[in-house]
Amino acid sequence: METKGGFYITQIKQLQDRIFERLLLENGIEINGGQGRILFILWKTDHLTVSEISEKTSLAKNTVSVVINGMVNKGIVARKINPENRRQTIISLTEYAKSLQEKYEMVSWQMNTLFYQGFLEEEQKQFEQYLARILDTLTETLHTHRE
DSSP: OOOOHHHHHHHHHHHHHHHHHHHHHHTTOOOOHHHHHHHHHHHHSOSEEHHHHHHHHTOOHHHHHHHHHHHHHTTSEEEEEETTEEEEEEEEEOHHHHHHHHHHHHHHHHHHHHHTTTOOHHHHHHHHHHHHHHHHHHHHHHHHTOO
16 A cells, blocks of 8 residues: 655645745744744743753754754844753743744644645544644654664
């Protein structure tokens, strides 16, 4: 049996990223997908380490570090040494980043509406349950194959 799920997921991800970035720009939000993923996590829980952000976004630590550098340079996030553990750096939202949250959430809502256009509510729930199972399997595989 030929399966195309992974291929479809890759294509959907690429198209979704391009459309989402276009919607962000149309709404005056000049951030890219990686920055958006990090902001989304920080809006839920501010003041996280790079490791925590990496874990919550599923982005590699070195990728998070590079993206964070760009975000610091743009004034989106700030970096501070953790006073309780001087080896740790804490990443925090700036006022500018906090001001973007409402617009960003509106764009996310637009994207979700587009994503599920033509789906019944039950179909959407079922689809998301399947995706969650795939994510759990992949996450478990990654954690069991770490050194």
